[in-house]
Amino acid sequence: MNAPVDDTRRRRGRRQLILLASLFFVPLLVAFWLYYGGSGWRPAGGTNKGDLVNPAVPLPAVALAKPDGTRTPADFLQGKWTIAYLGDGACDERCRKALYLSRQSWIALNKDMDRVQRVFLATGSSVDTQFVATEHVDLLVAIMGDDVDSKTLLATFPAFDGVAPTAAGRLYLIDPLGNLVLSYSAAAPDKALLADVKKLLRLSHIG
Numbered sequence: 001m002n003a004p005v006d007d008t009r010r011r012r013g014r015r016q017l018i019l020l021a022s023l024f025f026v027p028l029l030v031a032f033w034l035y036y037g038g039s040g041w042r043p044a045g046g047t048n049k050g051d052l053v054n055p056a057v058p059l060p061a062v063a064l065a066k067p068d069g070t071r072t073p074a075d076f077l078q079g080k081w082t083i084a085y086l087g088d089g090a091c092d093e094r095c096r097k098a099l100y101l102s103r104q105s106w107i108a109l110n111k112d113m114d115r116v117q118r119v120f121l122a123t124g125s126s127v128d129t130q131f132v133a134t135e136h137v138d139l140l141v142a143i144m145g146d147d148v149d150s151k152t153l154l155a156t157f158p159a160f161d162g163v164a165p166t167a168a169g170r171l172y173l174i175d176p177l178g179n180l181v182l183s184y185s186a187a188a189p190d191k192a193l194l195a196d197v198k199k200l201l202r203l204s205h206i207g
Helices: 003-036 093-107 110-115 129-135 148-154 190-203
Strands: 051-058 081-088 116-123 140-143 171-174 179-184
Touching: 081 093, 081 190, 093 110, 093 116, 093 129, 093 171, 093 190, 110 116, 110 190, 171 190, 179 190
Parallel strands: 081 116, 116 140
Antiparallel strands: 051 179, 081 171, 171 179
16 A cells, blocks of 8 residues: 555655756856867966967877987977977077076976976077086977977967967976976966966876
């Protein structure tokens, strides 16, 4: 005699459980879709200090020449967080300032230094190897020449404010999966790069 009553109670209990679950999961799913889905929406007031590359750009696996005549591994922009400078190998004053900033930011990471590498993607016909050897012994120099790999890699770097990447004098931050995620102009505050790298290292479980 109690079976219909028990069934009614069970159905009511299931409905209440579904309602409670939907109160939690539906807003979560909507937020997830808005942030990661096709809406293109992002919350205002992001905390990154550099210019966000949105969406992140996957860089191709390429082997580039080094000044000593050897070549980089094809995955040299993967495995670690990478602070990269793209510019003429002769390295003018703007270049030297950017490399100095990248070095000081890297040193300031202390125990996390091993998770980050510095790369100079050098364009032009010559590289100031003496300057690099004297001031930046940890720096990996990869030459962006006229070969297919160099052109393929260069084509993935975006222009900012209509300025070609080879002329912009920018620093770039690349994640351990080889994605270009942030960029810093020569006018960016000196602490911007360090602040972003520290935050990403704290939040990341890769690299």
